Amino acid sequence: MVVASPSLIIHHLVLCQQDARLLGHRLAQAGTRIVASLSQLLGQLARVSNWPLYCLFCFGTELGNELFYILFFPFWIWNLDPLVGRRLVVIWVLVMYLGQCTKDIIRWPRPASPPVVKLEVFYNSEYSMPSTHAMSGTAIPISMILLTYGRWQYPLIYGLILIPCWCSLVCLSRIYMGMHSILDIIAGFLYTILILAVFYPFVDLIDNFNQTHKYAPFIIIGLHLALGIFSFTLDTWSTSRGDTAEILGSGAGIACGSHVTYNMGLVLDPSLDTLPLAGPPITMTLFGKAILRILIGMVFVLIVRDVMKKITIPLACKIFNIPCDDIRKARQHMEVELPYRYITYGMVGFSITFFVPYLFFFIGIS
Template structure:
């Protein structure tokens, strides 16, 4: 069993996948004779005459030539390159802050609520397991690393794979009772999107096969074990007077009991972001329900998808534009104010660029910032759309 785990964690499998997809690491032929011999048919003679700079395994390598620097990789299939980079972006903050609210504004708030709940749970478990298990990402060389932000994070499990699986199949399982659609097509779309995100983690060199497989399996286990209780969770979240207290208390507790590392990693800040969004949306959903603002699709449920007319597209575009402006404005305002308050409290100068990495600053500012984003999304934005006649 351990031999199988070691094999699936081998970075050479990831490098082989990258080469099959047209992404090649620039390598010196005499630096590794065996690998140069294996890849001789795939790499040009010009590539084989270049050398590695000595850098740590989590950094992006650069090749120095004639006093300058060039990227350490060559792309030979630009279609796959763009496809996998876009797919990798489906697991980043930009996607979450655009896709999830769009579902609430233009499709069904019920689906958004389910998505936020499952996304927060799955992502928290994934982030926590990374910092408990502490398994490294694939090393470079032989792997080409196309992302730098998460280089200090551990690898197993892949939270991109976890979130893609959770989002795709939460929508599929939840939408069957709300919207009329052909289940087979929905299943095909869910499998395709989650598979593209998983494969993108190999292409970008950020995860081993073991990381991605474990991410998918853990996410599937969480979905299967919680699915029977989704209706009960919805009812408690919207109707119980204890719901806001549970949401706030639980997320704060999870924030401050998160595993500590001996070095800085983006997992802690990202976890505070996730918990902040989850807490803000949960409290917001409860408040919105108490105020009678919870919306449902028009007509009988499951409802037909609304026709894609020019007017519907225009209103959807206006909702997306105004909604994103509200969320990004909230994010920037609350982030600035919270950092000013924390810097003042801890007597940190504005010029101290590393201060926001300190635990006592990073955790509260990210949690408060994204809790505010969640509150604005779940309470104020839809009410603004009603006043403007966009719903």
């Protein structure tokens, strides 16, 4: 029997180690080439070849973003029906808040890319289950029909067409954009139906309380603050945290503004004897006043938002000793983001239901 010397064994071990390193290096190079090839392939797949479809789904996904909300709810409150607008906001705040909190509890990641091609990356830091876009896209059209049918005169078939078209457009857009799976969408849809079934009977009671109760503003502000403080348990920064504070602040501001407006008699809901309401004839005067209200109101709201941002962010940084050189980085601290979002959008909501209607009354276009 031949026994190898220790030096020979060590020499063979060194050679094996070198071969393993060489093999690992080649595997890493191969992996890099594969990733590069996949990236190139995905880049080719991400090129838009059907622009009408792409634009349609971009519009669908915008129906769940801030730009849509900041135009949609004021339009209802200023031009169509303040009561319906306020109650839509109550439902929207409830649905979105529960959706965002559920995301942070379940913590399912977004669809992996590859194989999914993501055409939107802004909300990529959020969790995926359930889809809050799908929840909003389900809650708003259904609530619109529930709140307006019987209050306004129109054929029910219009609502039965609107609901599936609106809901399908928003839900399919999230899959097309690569931000959600089909399971996320189905869960968001069913979750919203459950929330509406449980809470919709109380919407009238909540709206009446917001307007008429003596201590409603203090209860509204305290409740929305408590919901915000006790719901943020994320270990890392996410757009979910700021969006939730923004939703709660907007809801609190709109509710408090409606309380002040009601007690000042600026906006009075029609009596039950006049229901169902008939739409007024569309004239150039009516159309012109509606456009004027939107333009003046939105300019005022955007000014309020920008002014409050410039005040609240540096103030929060100063109070909590956070460097304010990089505003974007400073906003990712919870101590800055939550007060800034809540106060800023609280004032935006208050402006929508009080300051702007008072301005319309003052210049004679209410």
